[in-house]
Amino acid sequence: MGKALERRAMTAVVDDICDSVGDDPTAVLKVTRLKKKNEYTYLHCVAVSALMIALGRHLKLGEDTVRELGLAGLLHDIGKMTIPTDLLEKPGRLTAAEFEIVRAHPENGYAMLMEDNMSSIVHDVILHHHEKLDGSGYPHRLSGDSITLHARIGAICDVYDAVTSKRSYKRQWTPSEALTQMRSWTGHFDPEILDAFMRCISIYPIGLLVRLRSNRLAVILTENVTRPTEAMARAFYLPRELQFIEPADVRLSSGLKGDAVVEIEDPERWFPGEWEGVRDAVLSGQQPTFATLGDLSAATVAS
Numbered sequence: 001m002g003k004a005l006e007r008r009a010m011t012a013v014v015d016d017i018c019d020s021v022g023d024d025p026t027a028v029l030k031v032t033r034l035k036k037k038n039e040y041t042y043l044h045c046v047a048v049s050a051l052m053i054a055l056g057r058h059l060k061l062g063e064d065t066v067r068e069l070g071l072a073g074l075l076h077d078i079g080k081m082t083i084p085t086d087l088l089e090k091p092g093r094l095t096a097a098e099f100e101i102v103r104a105h106p107e108n109g110y111a112m113l114m115e116d117n118m119s120s121i122v123h124d125v126i127l128h129h130h131e132k133l134d135g136s137g138y139p140h141r142l143s144g145d146s147i148t149l150h151a152r153i154g155a156i157c158d159v160y161d162a163v164t165s166k167r168s169y170k171r172q173w174t175p176s177e178a179l180t181q182m183r184s185w186t187g188h189f190d191p192e193i194l195d196a197f198m199r200c201i202s203i204y205p206i207g208l209l210v211r212l213r214s215n216r217l218a219v220i221l222t223e224n225v226t227r228p229t230e231a232m233a234r235a236f237y238l239p240r241e242l243q244f245i246e247p248a249d250v251r252l253s254s255g256l257k258g259d260a261v262v263e264i265e266d267p268e269r270w271f272p273g274e275w276e277g278v279r280d281a282v283l284s285g286q287q288p289t290f291a292t293l294g295d296l297s298a299a300t301v302a303s
């Protein structure tokens with residue numbers, strides 16, 4: 001995610017992935033074979049595994065479940081073993097026929113592991129990480145509650161890693177760009193789990209309303225590309241006093257010291273019907289007041 005490598009954190013991730021694989025030689029062998037076939041898919045699976053472990057823990061799912069999520073992440077694209085390498089590495093758009101072949105990977109992966117003694121979480125994530133909440137995903141066009149929590153977690157971690165990865169044929173998205181895009185695809189991801197994912201990796205899209213540790217509401221202002229967890233936010237409102245304040249820029253801190261995001265806030269709760277006006281005023285450096293808000297929204301309507 002563009003952060004400097006921290007040896008201690010890396011060891012923890014490796015430990016977690018090792019725990020997930022446990023002493024299951026089938027899983028290890030399958031992942032190793034995937035590495036030989038396609039390096040990118042292998043690295044993607046390792047990244048998705050680490051993200052799913054982190055998100056599972058953030059959601060307080062219990063260590064047994066977290067371990068299964070890690071294994072599910074590691075194996076989620078194992079069905080890509082069945083796709084010809086030149087198709088896996090084809091730059092640019094796929095033809096409809098090629099796309100059909102690629103779209104078979106969840107079912108092929110599921111079939112590959114059916115005889116192995118894997119948990120239902122692993123099977124479920126392999127088969128359903130491309131389903132979407134609105135029913136437009138594949139392979140089963142599942143919608144709403146028929147998509148499990150584990151598959152929803154898998155879907156978010158999978159797409160986040162895919163779009164922020166470097167491929168020869170496309171520009172990688174920055175973490176904040178990725179989250180902006182992912183939030184805009186309504187009907188794709190579970191919005192509550194996506195919020196939890198942002199808090200989990202401490203990365204937020206520009207324009208998001210958040211509450212800071214200093215108990216001020218702020219708008220995420222800019223992204224720090226080299227240190228994504230240290231973005232700038234502009235504090236502008238005291239939620240306890242229900243009062244606008246002179247906007248003040250804050251560098252978010254990823255450590256325990258300094259100011260940090262503690263919650264993602266619902267703009268409609270604080271500024272019903274007025275949020276766009278408030279946000280635009282704050283982003284342009286003005287201090288909104290409730291008295292001017294009527295004017296701002298009237299101006300928006302008039303234009």
Ligand SMILES: [Fe+2]
Nearest residue numbers: 076077105129
């Ligand atoms: Fe996939």
Ligand SMILES: [Fe+2]
Nearest residue numbers: 044076077158
């Ligand atoms: Fe994937």
